[in-house]
Amino acid sequence: MSDPNEHTDPNDTGDRPRDPTLRRPDGGRNVLKEGRDAELDRGPLQQWAANSIENPERVYRALFYVAAIFFLFTTLFPFYWLLMVALTPEGQLQDIVFTPNGFNPGAFIEVFEVIPFHIYMFNSFIIALASTAVVLVVASLAGYAFGRLEFPGRTPLMLLVLIISFFPPAAFFIPLNDLFNTSFFFLEPITGDGTLYNTPFALVTPLSAIFMPLAIFILTTFYSQIPDGLEDAARVEGTTRLGALLRVIIPLSAPGVATAGVLTFIAVYNEFFFSFLMTDGQPQNWAPILDGILAYQGQYEVLYHLMAAASIIGVIPVAILVVIAQEKIVSGLTAGALKE
Amino acid sequence: LGRGPGSNTVVMTADSGVEGIIHSEGDQPSVQQALWDAGLDEDIRIEIQTVVSDSASRMQTAQAALEAGRAPPDIHMMDSGWTVPFVLRNQTVNLTEELPGETLSYVNENYLDAILETARHPESSDLHGLPLFPDLGFTLYREDYLEDAGYDTSSWATDPPQWEEFANAVSDAREQAGLDYGYTTQAAAYEGLSCCTFNEVMTSWGGAYFGGVNNLFTAGDRPITVDEQPVIDAIRMMRSFIEGENQNTLDGYAQICPSPIIQWTEQQSLSPFDAGNAVANRNWSFAIAQTGAEEAFGENLGVTTCPIGVPEEEAEFDGTGGTAAALGGWNLVVSPFSDRKEEALQVLEAFASEEVMLTVFELGGYLPPNLDLVAEASPDDVGPVARYGDVVQAASDNAIPRPATDLWPEQSALVYQSVNSAYRGAKAPEAAMNDLAQELEQSESEVQTNGN
Amino acid sequence: MARVRLENITKRYGDETAVDDISLEVEDGEFVTFVGPSGCGKSTTMETVAGLTEPTEGRVYIGDDEVTGLAPKDRGVAMVFQNIALFPHMDVYENISFGLRLRKYDDEEVRRRVEEAADIVQLEGMLDRMPAEMSGGQQQRVGIARAIVRNPDVFLMDEPLANLDAKLRVHMRTELQRLHRELNATIIYVTHDQAEAMTMSNRIAVLNDGKLQQIAPPLECYNEPTNLFVAGFIGSPSMNFAEGTLVEGGLETNNFNIDLDPGRLSGVSVGDEVTLGVRPEDVHLRRYADSLADPTDPIDARSDVLEPMGDEVFVYLLLAEEAGRSMAEDPATASDQLLMSITPDTDVHEGQDLEVVLDRSKLHLFDAATGEALLHGLVERSGPESGEASKAG
Amino acid sequence: MARVRLENITKRYGDETAVDDISLEVEDGEFVTFVGPSGCGKSTTMETVAGLTEPTEGRVYIGDDEVTGLAPKDRGVAMVFQNIALFPHMDVYENISFGLRLRKYDDEEVRRRVEEAADIVQLEGMLDRMPAEMSGGQQQRVGIARAIVRNPDVFLMDEPLANLDAKLRVHMRTELQRLHRELNATIIYVTHDQAEAMTMSNRIAVLNDGKLQQIAPPLECYNEPTNLFVAGFIGSPSMNFAEGTLVEGGLETNNFNIDLDPGRLSGVSVGDEVTLGVRPEDVHLRRYADSLADPTDPIDARSDVLEPMGDEVFVYLLLAEEAGRSMAEDPATASDQLLMSITPDTDVHEGQDLEVVLDRSKLHLFDAATGEALLHGLVERSGPESGEASKAG
Amino acid sequence: MEGLSETAYAYLLLLPAFALLTLVAFYPMIRTFVMSLRADQTRGIDPLGGFIGIENYIDILTGNARLARQFLDIGLTSSFPFIEFGTPFFQQALFVTLAFAIISVVMETLIGFGQAYVLDQDFRGRRWVRVAIILPWAVPIVIQGMIFFLMFQPTVGFGSDLMQSIGVFSGTPLANSRDAFIIILVADIWKSAAFMALLILAGLQSVDRSLYDVARVAGASPWQRFKLITLPLVMPALLVAMLFRTMDAMRVFGLIESTAGCTTVPSLTCLVVEAMFGGTRIYATAAAVAFSTALVIGLIIGGYVVLFRDTEGGMY
Numbered sequence A: 001m002s003d004p005n006e007h008t009d010p011n012d013t014g015d016r017p018r019d020p021t022l023r024r025p026d027g028g029r030n031v032l033k034e035g036r037d038a039e040l041d042r043g044p045l046q047q048w049a050a051n052s053i054e055n056p057e058r059v060y061r062a063l064f065y066v067a068a069i070f071f072l073f074t075t076l077f078p079f080y081w082l083l084m085v086a087l088t089p090e091g092q093l094q095d096i097v098f099t100p101n102g103f104n105p106g107a108f109i110e111v112f113e114v115i116p117f118h119i120y121m122f123n124s125f126i127i128a129l130a131s132t133a134v135v136l137v138v139a140s141l142a143g144y145a146f147g148r149l150e151f152p153g154r155t156p157l158m159l160l161v162l163i164i165s166f167f168p169p170a171a172f173f174i175p176l177n178d179l180f181n182t183s184f185f186f187l188e189p190i191t192g193d194g195t196l197y198n199t200p201f202a203l204v205t206p207l208s209a210i211f212m213p214l215a216i217f218i219l220t221t222f223y224s225q226i227p228d229g230l231e232d233a234a235r236v237e238g239t240t241r242l243g244a245l246l247r248v249i250i251p252l253s254a255p256g257v258a259t260a261g262v263l264t265f266i267a268v269y270n271e272f273f274f275s276f277l278m279t280d281g282q283p284q285n286w287a288p289i290l291d292g293i294l295a296y297q298g299q300y301e302v303l304y305h306l307m308a309a310a311s312i313i314g315v316i317p318v319a320i321l322v323v324i325a326q327e328k329i330v331s332g333l334t335a336g337a338l339k340e
Numbered sequence B: 001l002g003r004g005p006g007s008n009t010v011v012m013t014a015d016s017g018v019e020g021i022i023h024s025e026g027d028q029p030s031v032q033q034a035l036w037d038a039g040l041d042e043d044i045r046i047e048i049q050t051v052v053s054d055s056a057s058r059m060q061t062a063q064a065a066l067e068a069g070r071a072p073p074d075i076h077m078m079d080s081g082w083t084v085p086f087v088l089r090n091q092t093v094n095l096t097e098e099l100p101g102e103t104l105s106y107v108n109e110n111y112l113d114a115i116l117e118t119a120r121h122p123e124s125s126d127l128h129g130l131p132l133f134p135d136l137g138f139t140l141y142r143e144d145y146l147e148d149a150g151y152d153t154s155s156w157a158t159d160p161p162q163w164e165e166f167a168n169a170v171s172d173a174r175e176q177a178g179l180d181y182g183y184t185t186q187a188a189a190y191e192g193l194s195c196c197t198f199n200e201v202m203t204s205w206g207g208a209y210f211g212g213v214n215n216l217f218t219a220g221d222r223p224i225t226v227d228e229q230p231v232i233d234a235i236r237m238m239r240s241f242i243e244g245e246n247q248n249t250l251d252g253y254a255q256i257c258p259s260p261i262i263q264w265t266e267q268q269s270l271s272p273f274d275a276g277n278a279v280a281n282r283n284w285s286f287a288i289a290q291t292g293a294e295e296a297f298g299e300n301l302g303v304t305t306c307p308i309g310v311p312e313e314e315a316e317f318d319g320t321g322g323t324a325a326a327l328g329g330w331n332l333v334v335s336p337f338s339d340r341k342e343e344a345l346q347v348l349e350a351f352a353s354e355e356v357m358l359t360v361f362e363l364g365g366y367l368p369p370n371l372d373l374v375a376e377a378s379p380d381d382v383g384p385v386a387r388y389g390d391v392v393q394a395a396s397d398n399a400i401p402r403p404a405t406d407l408w409p410e411q412s413a414l415v416y417q418s419v420n421s422a423y424r425g426a427k428a429p430e431a432a433m434n435d436l437a438q439e440l441e442q443s444e445s446e447v448q449t450n451g452n
Numbered sequence C, D: 001m002a003r004v005r006l007e008n009i010t011k012r013y014g015d016e017t018a019v020d021d022i023s024l025e026v027e028d029g030e031f032v033t034f035v036g037p038s039g040c041g042k043s044t045t046m047e048t049v050a051g052l053t054e055p056t057e058g059r060v061y062i063g064d065d066e067v068t069g070l071a072p073k074d075r076g077v078a079m080v081f082q083n084i085a086l087f088p089h090m091d092v093y094e095n096i097s098f099g100l101r102l103r104k105y106d107d108e109e110v111r112r113r114v115e116e117a118a119d120i121v122q123l124e125g126m127l128d129r130m131p132a133e134m135s136g137g138q139q140q141r142v143g144i145a146r147a148i149v150r151n152p153d154v155f156l157m158d159e160p161l162a163n164l165d166a167k168l169r170v171h172m173r174t175e176l177q178r179l180h181r182e183l184n185a186t187i188i189y190v191t192h193d194q195a196e197a198m199t200m201s202n203r204i205a206v207l208n209d210g211k212l213q214q215i216a217p218p219l220e221c222y223n224e225p226t227n228l229f230v231a232g233f234i235g236s237p238s239m240n241f242a243e244g245t246l247v248e249g250g251l252e253t254n255n256f257n258i259d260l261d262p263g264r265l266s267g268v269s270v271g272d273e274v275t276l277g278v279r280p281e282d283v284h285l286r287r288y289a290d291s292l293a294d295p296t297d298p299i300d301a302r303s304d305v306l307e308p309m310g311d312e313v314f315v316y317l318l319l320a321e322e323a324g325r326s327m328a329e330d331p332a333t334a335s336d337q338l339l340m341s342i343t344p345d346t347d348v349h350e351g352q353d354l355e356v357v358l359d360r361s362k363l364h365l366f367d368a369a370t371g372e373a374l375l376h377g378l379v380e381r382s383g384p385e386s387g388e389a390s391k392a393g
Numbered sequence E: 001m002e003g004l005s006e007t008a009y010a011y012l013l014l015l016p017a018f019a020l021l022t023l024v025a026f027y028p029m030i031r032t033f034v035m036s037l038r039a040d041q042t043r044g045i046d047p048l049g050g051f052i053g054i055e056n057y058i059d060i061l062t063g064n065a066r067l068a069r070q071f072l073d074i075g076l077t078s079s080f081p082f083i084e085f086g087t088p089f090f091q092q093a094l095f096v097t098l099a100f101a102i103i104s105v106v107m108e109t110l111i112g113f114g115q116a117y118v119l120d121q122d123f124r125g126r127r128w129v130r131v132a133i134i135l136p137w138a139v140p141i142v143i144q145g146m147i148f149f150l151m152f153q154p155t156v157g158f159g160s161d162l163m164q165s166i167g168v169f170s171g172t173p174l175a176n177s178r179d180a181f182i183i184i185l186v187a188d189i190w191k192s193a194a195f196m197a198l199l200i201l202a203g204l205q206s207v208d209r210s211l212y213d214v215a216r217v218a219g220a221s222p223w224q225r226f227k228l229i230t231l232p233l234v235m236p237a238l239l240v241a242m243l244f245r246t247m248d249a250m251r252v253f254g255l256i257e258s259t260a261g262c263t264t265v266p267s268l269t270c271l272v273v274e275a276m277f278g279g280t281r282i283y284a285t286a287a288a289v290a291f292s293t294a295l296v297i298g299l300i301i302g303g304y305v306v307l308f309r310d311t312e313g314g315m316y
């Protein structure tokens, strides 16, 4: 019979050999059995194996830590290496393994001196935020329709949504390039010359459309899993269908909504193709971070250390922000979202 | 959201390097000032739109704007390698019609012919772009190491050695000096291989893509000669450099190139040389400025053009053999969609003045399209390049442009893939070049069938 | 005005007919309870009233207006859900106040009404709990509070007290009745609890297999069920049934005969099969026959199983000698078995031979073929009205 | 061997004590029912047995082994959940067979057992439905089938019949009893239905506020409740209580007096407050006093509200003239009120003046301060044992 | 609006999405399709020649298109394996792309599941582990490419030497199609496993915990709980993740471009981009390649749909 304390100790990683006498808070009811164990003189490993068989939870816990550390190492090592590249002074980029070739933390400042990198970041941030907002709103409506309503043509329409994702973005380029450079009189008050080129709309529009199918599918999946009873209750209580979506379904799908938001935000933040072609690359013209990073690249030389530093600056704060925001979103949507 | 330049501002695309010299703080000399001094209307200001500096990306940006009929930019800075396709698509202003005759004749008479060719309409020979600066391929080497190894390089500058001699010298010098690398060059599968490094080697062996220099700019009805012996030999020599004694190599050529060159471009090949870890390097004029500075190798830097495979006389095709220097460089092209075409043309006109060219050279180290001016420039302002004026002159004499027709980008991809795979030994040189010849033939034939 | 009227409501899910052509009218301020076996369509019918399910056929009226197709929020109904359906992301206060906040009541008013409702369902002090932190009965009470806090015209309550203990049920019952009186609300109620149905309702609607069987005041359903189904369903434990044949002058079952004049029954004639029904409380030990106005002849029986309930004891009687089968397994079908309810003090024990009599004035007769009721109370044999009955302790 | 033993189980959620130091033992093969008000800790106690909740203090034994801390799957228990918790992604067959498939029974066996279980809960023909397509009662039956299909040593059933109608309940009750007999399984059962608790259990455990009040056979709980709480909780409708004071030779309440010798009561003395309890069925109309062995003196009363239940009628009596307040609102507390149950034929109507008597042999006396029972049945006044009682119809 | 029938209401809700898609997808798509039916025209203002029907498509499928690498170039032979590659495997965009998509999606799914499972546990510092695991997904493709490009640059990074010394790679892996393919695969897995992990995590988080109670009492081991409860319940989320990862992987371009280059590892999108922006104006061919790519992706997605149509709680 096993010791109940073993199960409740969250700090027990199961991988450190322990003094067997310490495991008997009851004063060693099984003295005899222990004596035999001692005679067998098992090594810590065997002891651990024996304990593990008795108590598989320990193995899961140990496996869990191994997995966590493995994942941490594999995801973080390239970043570490990127940091080493960033710290290596210009032109000494050779044989970097675990330490930089020289030490030049100035790169992190230089990044902003060479070009106004913060403006690119800001642009990207705004564009990503706007696109995410558009995507979440539009995809929520569509996801609700696909996930919770029965109507003719549901499956075909859903597949139609996907079609945009079948095409390499380059395929859209020529018509979209024309479109965004066409002057529309009704846009003149907003953009000056009536075209969308060089405005945030030139990015927000296509990027929203491109990342919308993913959000629609995520939200469809999550919305469809909310029991009908809850929506029914909300509607009887006096919400419209949309109200029920807003007050019950979205909050209950918080993990899905937040994930759709995070995926969209980051995807837009880092998008390559349209970011590159739909602005002229000028920070004042809403060029995104991608143009900023590429700006460290010359015809015959590439400022790798600056690109690396810029990437770290561009990515890490955003990732942290996004994760924290996501946690807030999830807890905010699920707890007291309706506190008015 | 309101944007757009003032009415007298001409927007020009440029990389950050050029941008840095257009305007200046206070009284410092600047290109803008030089332009005004050269007679540009004082109201007209240039505004630079920086673009990503890698050539392919810049082409995409230009293409995006011009396909959409968008201006500004009013002036596009175009690589000499891909100006012609835009010209052929009527996306440039015909300067022959628009510039004053005086300027035109100055340009036609004094500018480096090879670069002018890259800015002309292939059929009418009208000028559609004004070269801003040419660039030329050089072979950089360490005189000190070579001399230590017992080679006399004093005549190399204007009288490049034979490849064989060069290889032996480099090889010996590397051993002598205990360096990691001998000769570093660019052989990655990219435009730089087809336009330049391979073009140079091939030319030095008397080979050519399309049967000599006369057929460079007229696609369609021209011979395809990439499967001829000189081309094969050039590849085999490079394989000797890379692999040493091995299949498909040429006897008697030492192994001097590190094998990674097959994935190297300019920067990666320059790094070891710059770090003092290589004997020789093939690169552009900016590399001279970088490594010839006093803080760097100073006088120990030797510069020449491409070593010689076969003498000019023995070359199979016109204009090949002997030494060669691949031609790069950038042209200025006026957008036909510009609202400020007149102003833009004025700017171009001013750029064609000698003072401006010199200013550009002095401030940025960009070679003037009129290479005679190199000698006139004050060495103090220009830096190390001035020291090698004679080499620059020799290079310009032997400049070999790429066959930059509208088909060139397509053909270039075919060429660099084949050459790279032959370098790597993935294909035998003969097989690779035969396949390439077929592919090029098909590409060329499109011109006839489509009646372009 | 909150009359609720259903007109030929049918609801099909694929081939399955959940509700089958139900028409009924609930008067303004009336309390109608739906009862019926599990899966008979009670909840579905409620949902059509609430607007959560569109009927496949038929129309729903609330007040004077047809509401078929109208959104639930525009029907002025509140509903307690069978599966409770609390919003898991809101605490009790937010759950209860949900409907009020939607209607933008001011905070003061909301708090007042929520507290009042919480008081009624005895959840004071739990307003900031999350549903996951509550017991099943507590959750159900939140569901009730959420409905009553809104004071609507029509309440729909689907087994609102299912998870509550007897005492709380009695409390909630009186509270709901009070609400009913005070608000003069129309209430449609689903329950499987006989006591609830009997005590609270103005009328009971008995459903079976999607069809309405009877809608009548509780005692009418109990005393005059329209058919075998209602007779068997209403009343717990269930009515005893015995199959028999009409003969000249009476009714013959396997084990006993009853005097009666078949000529007085319409729709059946001598020789037809009928079913006799008698409730457990109308079966008496022979020794008390005298206190009955009109007892049947004594019937021989043997007590099989005794089930003491505290306030009464159920005695399972075997009429014919039947070996293996214990009646307790299936008390209500076979004619050879009879369930009797007696007071706890009576000294009957298991396996005892007894004589029992039935109260003729409480017998029911059904057409065996159609199940329709033929007669309630056989009074033709002897004159005297069944007078005051009494209970002895 | 599947004895279940709880040793000083306490479960706290934060400050809230859900279960408070409960110790009890359920014998192998015994059927114990937990009853108690909503939120008293029934489900939580079950969960500690199942291993879903680790008790804050105390130990759980199943058979001879301590299982505290053991994973639920290693405890050999099956459970019916109060919130049903069907797997939404599995159809009925898969839901029911879940546990069997885990144990790698062969397909034949699984199908046989699932069909048998489905039969018991009357879900034949619904095996390929998804949970979302079923009515509340049908879902609950799937939950029951899922548990019984596994034939474990210990069954834990948390209000398994809450959503079923009376008839099906009776059916399920007998089925569960049969299972209990056949499998000789240990069953711990939670219900709020008195009839279930009374008929099925070997013993009833009454919980209140996390504490065990009494654990005893059903009739003992009914007839000899250990304290006021149990007395009030068991039995529906609830026992009547009247506060009174012990005086020399008897007990005085507001409205009537009872003869009795306080000296025979331990722990209290003359002058102390006590509570008298009497069940509604032990209140009789004066005219039947003769049939009682030992009636009290007549008590004046006035009928207030009548609640006909079909087989009986509840009469709410007012003892003192009390104007506004109707008893129905709060029947069990005030001493001025009394609930009486009579047979339906008795001609009592609302607002009638009556005299009632109590059956002295059925009176209960509790210490008003502690609530502990002092005495059940006051027999000291007159000699004759209460003989056979009878019921008249 | 509440009065609308369910169908009308659904269409109303879909309106914004489809308006956006029409503007940004359907309209350009149709124009692109029309382009693909015309001839290339490298000169002149008009970028397109005359109408030539499906000739461009035929060229693409027979290896005769004006592309640096072929979309597909196989012939049939009479001897085993009956298929003959006109050019080597790694030079045919279709095969490279398919191989890439299949391997990367499978690997990412497995790793993503592992990561999500780790993140779903409760432990101290979970937030930071989550940041760590999400980080690669936040890296712009250029940088992702740069990291792996530099790592496997012989003089700069340690990757080539290391891999060469254990005999896996050649000395210049980025110039070798097979090696470069592996590098790109690893780079993609590194970045995109986080995408899978995030979606799967969301799926895990929304599983009703009381179902686990039921399963535990029923005797399910952790593995069985995973297989019978977790997996089927996150399946919808997982399918969405795989679906989109597959489509993404089939369109891989930026990563290749910024590491080994399209020459070494040609993907379908590489062909489109090179044709579109290669300088020689062959828009019609580019459009035809784009459509063919879409067709291939569409076929694969069709496969998914058929394969998973019956999944419980699935999307269709």
Ligand SMILES: Nc1ncnc2c1ncn2[C@@H]1O[C@H](COP(=O)(O)OP(=O)(O)OP(=O)(O)O)[C@@H](O)[C@H]1O
Pocket: C132, C133, C134, C135, C136, C137, C138, C163, D013, D016, D017, D018, D019, D036, D037, D038, D039, D040, D041, D042, D043, D044, D045, D082
């Ligand atoms: N997770 C929790 N956090 C806080 N309190 C809890 C939690 N779970 C239960 N409780 C409280 O513990 C007490 C006992 O709950 P339990 O579910 O055992 O009641 P119960 O006897 O089953 O009631 P019911 O008959 O209503 O189902 C209740 O007051 C409940 O509010």
Ligand SMILES: Nc1ncnc2c1ncn2[C@@H]1O[C@H](COP(=O)(O)OP(=O)(O)OP(=O)(O)O)[C@@H](O)[C@H]1O
Pocket: C013, C016, C017, C018, C019, C036, C037, C038, C039, C040, C041, C042, C043, C044, C045, C082, D132, D133, D134, D135, D136, D137, D138, D163, D165
């Ligand atoms: N979505 C559905 N799809 C198919 N059949 C359904 C669906 N919903 C309900 N049913 C069926 O319709 C019938 C009526 O269901 P309903 O919920 O109205 O029953 P109920 O009377 O409320 O039963 P209970 O007392 O068990 O709650 C049942 O047989 C049920 O199986």
Ligand SMILES: [Mg+2]
Pocket: C042, C043, C044, C082, C158, D135, D136, D137
């Ligand atoms: Mg129901």
Ligand SMILES: [Mg+2]
Pocket: C135, C136, C137, D042, D043, D044, D082, D158
């Ligand atoms: Mg409970």
